[in-house]
Amino acid sequence: MFHKEGYKIMGIAVILLIVVNLLAQTFIYTYWIKIAILIGTVLLFFLIIQFFRNPKRNTEINTSHILAPVDGKVVVIEEVFEKEYFNDKRLMVSVFMSPINVHVTRHPIGGVVKYSKYHPGKYLVAWHPKASEENERTTVVVENEVVGEILYRQIAGALAKRIVNYAKVGEEVVQGSDSGFIKFGSRVDVFLPLGTEIDVKLNQKVKGGISLIAKVS
Incomplete structure (x- = not known):
């Protein structure tokens, strides 16, 4: 579950990272460099989405x-x-x-x-x-x-x-x-x-x- 404040940033990140990989596939001819870019962008996206985690918390209400x-x-x-x-x-x-x-x-x-x-x-x-x-x-x-x-x-x-x-x-x-x-x-x-x-x-x-x-x- 993700916080609503992260949806826009995560959406933009997906688009940019897809573009980066498409450009890499088009203009880079060395296979291992393409794989390195793919792995790097996946890790970067994982890092971004983990910032916006919103786990459910079962708070025990106590006024004191x-x-x-x-x-x-x-x-x-x-x-x-x-x-x-x-x-x-x-x-x-x-x-x-x-x-x-x-x-x-x-x-x-x-x-x-x-x-x-x-x-x-x-x-x-x-x-x-x-x-x-x-x-x-x-x-x-x-x-x-x-x-x-x-x-x-x-x-x-x-x-x-x-x-x-x-x-x-x-x-x-x-x-x-x-x-x-x-x-x-x-x-x-x-x-x-x-x-x-x-x-x-x-x-x-x-x-x-x-x-x-x-x-x-």
């Missing part, structure tokens, strides 16, 4: 749990000052997505969307200290009656040039449901209230909509 918004590896757990929305200190958990991870962003909690904003910006590598504030990014805040307001931020990296965000202020969202997509990956930061019980460790691998990253007692 904060789930991982994306697949990847936990690279940061620290107290930071969040200045865009809360303007106070928060616990930040960052999940980095490699090119081979699923790139769908999912709502870490269910509730009402209180804030949703896109910011154009740079394309620093995702682990750069200033990426959270200077890169292309979107910020979304969802609130429910148990955990309060949870902010998560999609951050583009050196490869990602487009972030898709479906969250609209005022709408009610379901925990684990599709919130957006980062084409070709990057990272997502989750900002939690101080004192929140963290359930992940650095370098731990997590799955979006499945893995518990924190909970409220």
